[in-house]
Amino acid sequence: MMRHSLLLIVALLALSATGLAYAADPTASRATYLILMDVQEAWEDEDYNKAFGKLQEALNKAADKPFDIATIQQYVAHTAILSGQDHRARPALENALRQPGLPPKTQADISLFLGQLVLGDEEYAEALELLKFWLQNTESKPQPANLFSLSYAYYQNGDLPNSERYVEQAINSTNKPNDSWFQVYYQVLFEQKKYAKALDVLHGLLDRDPGEPRYWRMLANHHMQVEEAKRALAAMSIAYNAGMFEKIADKKRVASLYGYVEAPEKAARLTEQWMS
Numbered sequence: 001m002m003r004h005s006l007l008l009i010v011a012l013l014a015l016s017a018t019g020l021a022y023a024a025d026p027t028a029s030r031a032t033y034l035i036l037m038d039v040q041e042a043w044e045d046e047d048y049n050k051a052f053g054k055l056q057e058a059l060n061k062a063a064d065k066p067f068d069i070a071t072i073q074q075y076v077a078h079t080a081i082l083s084g085q086d087h088r089a090r091p092a093l094e095n096a097l098r099q100p101g102l103p104p105k106t107q108a109d110i111s112l113f114l115g116q117l118v119l120g121d122e123e124y125a126e127a128l129e130l131l132k133f134w135l136q137n138t139e140s141k142p143q144p145a146n147l148f149s150l151s152y153a154y155y156q157n158g159d160l161p162n163s164e165r166y167v168e169q170a171i172n173s174t175n176k177p178n179d180s181w182f183q184v185y186y187q188v189l190f191e192q193k194k195y196a197k198a199l200d201v202l203h204g205l206l207d208r209d210p211g212e213p214r215y216w217r218m219l220a221n222h223h224m225q226v227e228e229a230k231r232a233l234a235a236m237s238i239a240y241n242a243g244m245f246e247k248i249a250d251k252k253r254v255a256s257l258y259g260y261v262e263a264p265e266k267a268a269r270l271t272e273q274w275m276s
Helices: 002-024 030-044 048-061 066-082 086-097 104-120 124-137 144-156 160-172 179-191 195-208 213-225 229-241 248-260 264-275
Strands: none
Touching: 030 048, 030 066, 048 066, 066 086, 066 104, 086 104, 104 124, 104 144, 124 144, 144 160, 144 179, 160 179, 179 195, 179 213, 195 213, 213 229, 213 248, 229 248
């Protein structure tokens, strides 16, 4: 799920990033520019074989022009993602980044694109280095989704304070933050034992989607982790009585929580219900 969303983000950002890089560098050739226009027309027609053919033609003509090669390879990566051939994207970007003499901004754009893919491949240490380089060298205002990717890379590398810092920036810089950002934010806070702040985030998730049983499970688990069994039971009971739980495991958990808080008769009745 994470990888799929990352690739969609990459696909949306790639064209604008490469287009800006091309326009900013006076050494890019007109011949490359004209071929890339044909590539974009092929994208519109969803003719990706034609797009790959045009890109190979552009590479053949740009053999001694590093900036042109870097730009073309970014288009190769973008075409690979659009055509569902993700495995072709990463080598193209790695080739682009190896080109000598690229401006720092261009290197930053490529590092962002590549960093997103590497993050999707769960190679978190390398992804973090690429995304850190992007943030240090970009000339554009960071997009919220990219800040979240940086936060997620920090989280997977065990740097919880920096993960918290960037997920907060991501959430605060958009009017429509993704639910998954709040889920990571909650986890980062909880693992730092910032329980009150984490609980506020969890309540926010419930406000956004009170009918999502997963959030009620998270709330119950939160209270159990901080030794508040009655509140854990209250959370599970609300979801159970609202008909959100269909899995036997959830019903068993409600029954076990009643037993845990010394309400054995209720626990027995619920156990009998799900057994029947």
